[in-house]
Amino acid sequence: MTGYFHRIARDSWAVCKGMWVTLRTLVKPSITVQYPTEKLTPEPMFRGVLLYDVERCTACGLCAKACPSNCISLQNQVNEAGKRAPKAAWYAIDLGRCSWCRLCEESCPFKPKVVWHSIDYELVFWSRDEMVRCWKPGTPLAGWVHDPKKDAFRDPSGQVVIQEVPARHDEKGPKHD
Numbered sequence: 001m002t003g004y005f006h007r008i009a010r011d012s013w014a015v016c017k018g019m020w021v022t023l024r025t026l027v028k029p030s031i032t033v034q035y036p037t038e039k040l041t042p043e044p045m046f047r048g049v050l051l052y053d054v055e056r057c058t059a060c061g062l063c064a065k066a067c068p069s070n071c072i073s074l075q076n077q078v079n080e081a082g083k084r085a086p087k088a089a090w091y092a093i094d095l096g097r098c099s100w101c102r103l104c105e106e107s108c109p110f111k112p113k114v115v116w117h118s119i120d121y122e123l124v125f126w127s128r129d130e131m132v133r134c135w136k137p138g139t140p141l142a143g144w145v146h147d148p149k150k151d152a153f154r155d156p157s158g159q160v161v162i163q164e165v166p167a168r169h170d171e172k173g174p175k176h177d
């Protein structure tokens with residue numbers, strides 16, 4: 001008989017302990033988000049999609065030399081004397097070959113960097129052509145992608161840029177920005 005009541009007490013205590021864990025979790029802030037309309041923002045050092053500022057680039061080629069995957073190519077503009085000018089006529093990165101090693105960003109001699117990893121972690125490609133981002137003077141930082149159907153360059157629409165999506169701000173929750 002004593003053993004019977006002992007087991008009831010022991011199991012009741014176990015149920016109470018379990019319910020205490022449930023109650024504590026119930027009042028904690030939620031750590032899930034309503035993706036894709038709501039997104040967590042990665043830490044600043046996160047290596048996301050590469051961005052590039054064609055207006056500040058001197059076309060020195062250091063990033064292309066540093067790239068171990070040989071995925072950066074560029075061409076200098078030519079001045080009136082027919083010599084290479086310190087400006088890029090075009091610049092391209094094949095993201096399909098990129099290993100996200102950050103060597104291109106580190107080799108760029110400018111601060112802030114002219115080519116750098118953004119915190120955008122979303123990439124959806126429908127073809128290998130779309131993996132090539134290309135910039136020319138006047139192109140936005142995200143660059144253009146090649147559309148083989150139209151044989152023309154267009155902005156990477158359809159690929160969500162996380163900076164344009166409101167991040168979840170919750171003072172009591174995990175750090176999001």
Ligand code: SF4
Nearest residue numbers: 067098099101102104
């Ligand atoms: S992150 Fe690495 S692999 Fe990708 S473009 Fe830069 S240097 Fe090349």
Ligand code: SF4
Nearest residue numbers: 057058060061063108
């Ligand atoms: S991005 Fe930087 S390293 Fe690369 S060509 Fe331009 S200035 Fe040079």
